[in-house]
Amino acid sequence: MSYKHSKQREVIQSFLTGRKDHPTADTIYAGVREVIPNISLGTVYRNLQLLVDLGEIQKINVGDGVDHFDADVSMHHHFHCRICGCVSDVRIKALPFDLKDQLIDFDGEVETQTLYFEGVCSACKALKQSV
Amino acid sequence: MSYKHSKQREVIQSFLTGRKDHPTADTIYAGVREVIPNISLGTVYRNLQLLVDLGEIQKINVGDGVDHFDADVSMHHHFHCRICGCVSDVRIKALPFDLKDQLIDFDGEVETQTLYFEGVCSACKALKQSV
DNA sequence: AATAAAAGTAGTAATCATTACTGGTTTATC
DNA sequence: GATAAACCAGTAATGATTACTACTTTTATT
Numbered sequence: 001m002s003y004k005h006s007k008q009r010e011v012i013q014s015f016l017t018g019r020k021d022h023p024t025a026d027t028i029y030a031g032v033r034e035v036i037p038n039i040s041l042g043t044v045y046r047n048l049q050l051l052v053d054l055g056e057i058q059k060i061n062v063g064d065g066v067d068h069f070d071a072d073v074s075m076h077h078h079f080h081c082r083i084c085g086c087v088s089d090v091r092i093k094a095l096p097f098d099l100k101d102q103l104i105d106f107d108g109e110v111e112t113q114t115l116y117f118e119g120v121c122s123a124c125k126a127l128k129q130s131v
Numbered sequence: 132m133s134y135k136h137s138k139q140r141e142v143i144q145s146f147l148t149g150r151k152d153h154p155t156a157d158t159i160y161a162g163v164r165e166v167i168p169n170i171s172l173g174t175v176y177r178n179l180q181l182l183v184d185l186g187e188i189q190k191i192n193v194g195d196g197v198d199h200f201d202a203d204v205s206m207h208h209h210f211h212c213r214i215c216g217c218v219s220d221v222r223i224k225a226l227p228f229d230l231k232d233q234l235i236d237f238d239g240e241v242e243t244q245t246l247y248f249e250g251v252c253s254a255c256k257a258l259k260q261s262v
Numbered sequence: 263a264a265t266a267a268a269a270g271t272a273g274t275a276a277t278c279a280t281t282a283c284t285g286g287t288t289t290a291t292c
Numbered sequence: 293g294a295t296a297a298a299c300c301a302g303t304a305a306t307g308a309t310t311a312c313t314a315c316t317t318t319t320a321t322t
Contacts, residue, residue: 006288006299025279040301045280047299063192063245065309066279079239093233100248102224107253108210114194115246117231122238137270137318156308171272176309178270196280197308 009047022068022087081121140178153199153218193247212252
C-alpha cells in the first residue's frame with residue numbers, strides 16, 4: 001500500500017499529474033489555490049520536495065534559475081524555449097551506449113546525468129515567421 | 132584588435148583564466164578583491180555577464196542553483212560533486228552524431244544543448260573510503 | 263589641452279526563488 | 293479520549309542576482 005498523503009499533498013500531486021508542461025512552484029501554487037484557497041506557498045515547496053524525495057515526481061533544471069517539476073519520472077529529456085520560457089519533453093533516439101561510460105579519464109562516481117536543449121519552440125518559431 | 136576592457140574587467144577575466152575549477156561570482160569577487168580591494172560585487176556580476184555576451188567566457192549551470200563561470204569556451208562538459216560541490220571539466224569520447232539530431236518529432240529550433248554529470252568526485256570518493 | 267559625451271564604477275537597495283521558523287491544527291496511536 | 297507525531301498557514305529570513313544612483317574615468321571632438 002502507498003504512503004498516505006495529506007489533502008494538500010494529494011492536490012499538489014494530482015495537479016502536477018494533470019499537466020504536460022513543467023510548472024514551477026509558483027504556477028503549482030496558483031493552480032492548487034483554486035482547490036485549496038488558503039494553502040501556503042511554503043507547503044507547496046515542502047510537499048514538492050517530499051514527493052521528489054519519495055521518487056514520485058522529479059525536479060528539473062533547464063538553466064533558467066527556477067525549478068520546474070514533472071510528474072513523469074521516467075527517463076526523458078527536456079527542451080527550454082528562450083523566447084516564451086516554456087519547457088517541454090523531448091524524446092531522443094536510443095543511444096547505443098550510456099553517455100557516462102564515454103567519459104575519458106574520470107575517476108569519480110557518476111550517479112546522474114542531465115541533458116537538456118535550448119532554443120526556440122515550435123509555437124514561437126511559427127509566431128516569428130508570421131510577423 | 133580586441134575590445135578595450137576596463138581595469139576591473141581585465142582582472143576579473145584574468146582571475147578566471149587562471150583557474151581550472153569553475154568559480155561562482157562570489158568566489159571571483161573574493162579573488163579579485165585581493166587585487167582591487169574596493170571592487171563591488173555588482174561590478175563583478177555585470178562584467179561577467181558582459182564577458183559572456185562577448186563570448187569570451189561562458190556561464191555554466193550544474194543544477195546547484197548558482198552560476199559558475201568558465202574561461203574555456205570550447206565545447207566540453209562538466210561534472211558536479213554532490214558532496215563538496217566542486218565543478219570540474221569532463222571530456223567525453225566524440226559521439227558519432229550530434230545529440231540534437233537524435234531528437235524525435237521535434238519541431239522547434241535547437242540552439243544549444245547542455246550535458247552535465249553529477250555524483251561523487253574522486254577526492255570525496257577517496258575520503259569516503261579512508262574513513 | 264578644454265570639454266562634452268559615453269562608459270564604467272562603488273555602494274546600496276530591491277527582487278525573486280526558496281527555505282526556515284513558529285504556533286496552531288489535524289491525524290494517527292495507544 | 294489522551295498523547296504524540298505529522299502537518300499546516302503565515303510570516304520572516306536567506307542567498308543569489310539585478311537594478312538604481314550619483315560619482316569617476318575614459319574617449320572622442322573641437
